Amino acid sequence: MRTRHVLLFIASFLAFIPVGCKRSSPQNANEMVLHHVIYTKIKTLDPLSLRDVYGATIMFQIGEPLYQYHFLKRPYVLVPLLAEDMPQISEDRCTYTVKIKKGVRFQDDACFKIGKGRELKADDFVYALKRIANVKNVSENWSVFDNRIVGLNEFREYTKTCKTAAEIDYSRPVEGLYAADDYTLVIKLTKPWPQIIGSAMADQVFMPVAKEAVDYYGKDIVAHPVGTGPFKLKVWQRASYIELVRNPNFRGETYPTEGEPGDKEAGYLDDAGKPIPFADKVTWTIIEEYQPAWLLFMQGKLDISAVPKDNYSEVFSGPGVLTEEMKQRNIRLETFDEPSVFWIGFNMDDPVLGKNKPLRQAISHAIDRQKFIDLFFNGRDKIAHGIIHPMMAGYDPNIVNKGFAAYDPNEARELLKQAEQIQGGPIPELKVANPGTDTTSRQMGQFINMQLEDIGLKVEILYMDWPTFQEKINTASEQMFFYGGFASIPDAMDFLDMFYSKNKPPGSNKFSYNNPEFDRIFDQASVMLDSPQRTELYRKMEMLVLEDCPAAFLNHRVNYVLHYNWYKNYKPNVFNYGVSKYLRVDLKERAEYDKLLKSRKD
């Protein structure tokens, strides 16, 4: 029967089914592996354009900047990493001279001669910054350096004149950025920038980059990070899995010997002075759904996990109290503030909202923040009464009483009446841009919608995917928008510069907020070192903003993290991502947990 040929032919497709799986190196019992989860895919592992938190959590294990925030000490303090010591700062606080550790070597990689990692030179930093400045690289990090370093903007201009990326000459001198010698990096600033160490030198933008690597991998450098850090990339399956292994070239570093009071008792100093890293391997399973990730955690296949809002009742018997089940499983809870603030922003250039302060205030007062937090964050977050996060200098303890974030429908209605007078008629339907089309974002949208309708305000929530949202707010083409900020340094400047008129879209000032008074103080404060006066100015600025109400600030995120007891030395550190090297796994305990699960099965 002729049909058979055809069937055979079709059957040959079965050959496509591979049997078994080609997963990375098999686990052996006494190998120390950290099992992490990551809730989104990583775009790039090239410091050039690496901006997002998730990218950083990986990249900081592979590459290192000059400085880092101390692992244990609170309040956060900066300590040298690749730098020999803290920088020498000139009188005018514009010239920074940084000594770099000697004998630091890049990880071994095919891009180097005979595959051996060469020693780190100051030029590698210069090169890294010039790469970011190079317009052809369309770096997302350029905004960090714009108009900061003498001559760097000129270099950028020069790259614009070049036709192709190939003909750009990186050896072209930049006045404010050069290596005095192999181990000395000199940086001249256009004007003082007190935050530079925290927000640049301890940031991925200051991770050294070996030119060899860039030349060798070309565009694929995004997937071939070559760093000096404790680990190096072994496997990166974009959709599913990342695996780092110990970097044999890593210079001898040791576990810190001092921390904040109480760390000793908490056992954070048990490993004091021991050589790090402890782990042989660090793995991240990429799972974009909370449920499966949660299940993996409960099976002990992950060491650490967030608490999905829909599993809240499984985990907590009361606020912050773990259930018996969790205790039996030897799971510990870490709660810590995230230096973040979330808000619904107003576009101040918008004809309706811009000129109508009562309207903005009405909206702000119409939102029941507590209910919002209860519904969507199981009530764990903190209400954002102001902009500056409680953990930061400049936070005003009695800002609560100023009632900017008070939920007061009646007053809101009052304000709305005024607003209508200003508008000269009823307020037209307002559009709110909401990034994300998933369930939670839709429910948040509906919630805001309900609240505003409650005071008699018509709004339409526009749900859009993240890129579209980006475009809209970068072109200031939406009236209102959900947004949030996450400080990368413990300094309120990181928040306040979102209201600086020079940072208008596509800059970080998505509100297009413009207040000369504010700008004046900002300019003044931005060059000051930390001091009571500066704190005072910070408060002034915050007040100005809150008065003008360019946004309805909603909440400061509070993180709940669960981890197994075997996962040692985990101390939340919101400003330093390069912490895997300090972490240790008690393999015995883990083995026991597997036994526990087995015993439950049968």
Added chain:
Amino acid sequence: MPEIDTLLSVENLSTHFFTQQGVVRAVQDVSFSVKKSRTFAVVGESGCGKSITALSIMRLVPEPQGKIVAGKINFGGRNLLDLSKKRMRAIRGNRIAMIFQEPMTSLNPVFTVGYQIEEAIRLHQHKSKSDARDLAIQALQQVRISDPKQRIKEYPHQMSGGMRQRVMIAMAISCKPELLIADEPTTALDVTIQAQILDLLDQLQKQSQMSVLLITHNLGIVAERAQDVAVMYASRIAELSDCKSLFDNPLHPYTQGLLKSLPRLGFTGKRLYTIPGIVPEPLRFPAGCKFHPRCPVGCNDKRCQTVEPQLRSLDNGRAVACWFAPGYERPDNPK
């Protein structure tokens, strides 16, 4: 006339179709008998139930709607309706063969002609593949297909309609059946071919002494080929007779109508007679005699409108179902 023993006798056969619209009485107690090595014709308009009668004899009435609800079909001393499916299959295609109206579609397009003929042979005569092949070739020779060795390898679509009908016949006679049911064997073919096919059938009949049950709507064919005729109207037999006397002196008004409307040679001038009205829809059969609305005789007769006349055999060996047929009502006949 000389008495010849009968091969097949159908008694009070009724076949109904149970459709969503209601019960269609496609065949209502039909009785007739086919005599050995003679041709019995069933004639009638479309939908009068003649094809269903044929299928009923083969027990091929389309299931599940179609059902033989009553009657007997005696063949070779046995009532076919009592036979098990298995026994019946042994008779089908072996002792009773059938050929159908549509030679175009009645052959399986994806098998060679040879295969389809052999299939029957191997089934019934348990011959080896090669023997079956030889027999098949013989059969094709019998139906005068040139170069059968080649033809046997061909597929139906490579043949003309006439050819295919010959193949059908070859298939039918390949097992030397005693009865051949030919359901409108020529309708789908054009006139010249028709004659050939019919002649072929005649010869085959003569050779192998088989009886033929010829289903047709063509009185011409009946007159030429058949010895006995049953005229069916609206799923009943209107008149049953030997061919000659039917044409000489039709008893049933319907038959009369048919014959009147026949064009005869040398007949010129006046318009042809046509039976008024249309064939009734099986779901809406009129009460009484189903023909009475069109009947020139009984259209106004009370009894025709109310009581349906049964088929009664007259003393001259004929049978008819009409109140007004001469001799239909004799005092000794029960009312």
Added chain:
Amino acid sequence: MLTRGFHLADNTQTEFKPPKGVSLWQDGFRRLFRRPIAVICFAVIIFYFALAAFIYLAEIFHWQIGFTLWSQATGPSYQPPCRENIFGTDIFGFSVFRRMLYGAKTSITVALCASIISIGIGVPLGAVAGYFRGIVDEIIVWAYSTLSSIPYILLIMAFAVVLHDKTIAGFKLSGITSVYLAIGLTSWVDLCRLIRGETIKHKEREYILAAQSYGCTNSRIIFKHLLPNVFHIVIIIFSLQFVSFIHAEIILSFLGLGEADKPSWGAMINDARIELARGVWWQMVAATVAVFVISLALNVFGDALRDSLDPKLRVR
């Protein structure tokens, strides 16, 4: 000598011609509505449409009728099914039952508009192609074989993604608009193909030739004479496609391309995805039931329709 004989009109099939004066259509429908199941299904379908229409009116005239006010808390957040909320409540304490009813409006709107679009494109093109043949035919056939060479779901998605929230000619394709546009613009192919085939068959029929012979304009022939005779196909396809459209809407809104802040069955099922974790199953069930009933009705009815109007038509 009767060799030539004569023939009574003959075709030996067991199906029966309708009595005089009944058009093939009427006959078809007569047979259709003799089937109780078909009638029931039809009733169900009508009910859904009526519901959708009613909700529309309620919205336009701001009638304060309970079940149309889906955005009104009727209980605590995530209340399981109980007497006052048959299908429980969602995160805001809205009645899931009301959301379900409202979902009917969304789905019906999408499916209906999509059908209208696809019929509006498919039928004329099919008829024209079949009637004129030649280059016109070539082009139209090319057009639809191109479309059909792209996997359906991919095509729909591509359209939906591109059209989603686009402003074309000053008209904003918000949520649901882009959905039915995407579905409509992609799913006229089958219909077009069928109509074309049928038209080609009918073109040679006497009544068309007749019409041409007494000088009807082509357009008149197509629309007055041809279409009525092939229109039963449209009806059948319509009834069968409607289901797939409803399901497409669900999938699209699952992918975040659909109606965002109004309830729709797709959105409900999508929400249920996460909420199942907290044991909130009722949204899921409600939506499923709603979809199930209408689809079942449409499927069965569509089959019945085909059986009675054009048994030979085979659609997958």
Added chain:
Amino acid sequence: MAAYIIRRLLYTIPIVFGVLLLTFILFTVVGGDISFEIAGKNATPETIREIREEYGFNKPLFLAWDSQFVRHFKDALTFNFGRALDREPVLDKIKRGVIPSLSLTVPIFFGEVVISVAIALFVAFLRGTVWDIVAVVLCVAGMSIPYLSFILFGQYFLAYKWGFFPVFFSPELSIPQYVALPVIIGIVTGLGSNVRFYRTVMLDEMRADYVRTAFAKGLDARRVLFRHVLKNAMIPILTTIVLAIPFLFLGSLLLERFFGIPGIGYLMVEAIGARDYFVINAMTYISAILFVIFNLITDICYALVDPRISLG
């Protein structure tokens, strides 16, 4: 035969052209400039300008040698789809997705065909009986339940509640492990429409005259069904089967999304979320090509099974 194939290949040229035109209109003319999407956060005007330059969004649409239309064609015909928004080469992405997708869809597909043809035969064999009716009712019911519900319930009960299967893809699972449940769900969901379709095909065949002839020959029902009917029914069945194959490469959008299987379906869902026209465009084009090819194969198969058709 060869001549026929060549002719058919020529015939596919306009189709490919059409597909290219369509994708161009969709993603370039209507879709438009996505430089902001590419730029990501904190884009500055000049980076945008750079990107426009690099991707040629500033070029004229048609009617120019360096127009975007021409570029679109060049890229497509040379299978050069560039890099996705996440800077990974599109082709790499797709290549990576093929194996997981196929290991999901191929079992589903064959499971479905085998099972549903079997059931269809069985049902056709018992047509008119209670079983037949039950089967049909079940089919229609099955078709009427939304796909998503099937998946959700399956995942929730079989995996989440009762733990028969892993709930979600995770790297240390072997392919058979994480594919098992999706495959089962896939088969079940497809069964309804398939059985129904094959049943109609079978029944249509069983009404054919040659079946009556076969019975008249005295063949028994089994032989008629499996020898005569099945071989005829193979023709439409085969066409549907072969035509379904290109879709196998597409993977299953929803299943992969729900079970996190890193296949092409998942890739598509992501691409939608990220407005990654590059990926969607490439996928559309590739699958269209595949479809055209398999269309050709189908016709050849047709000729192989059906003696009435001869290629030439």
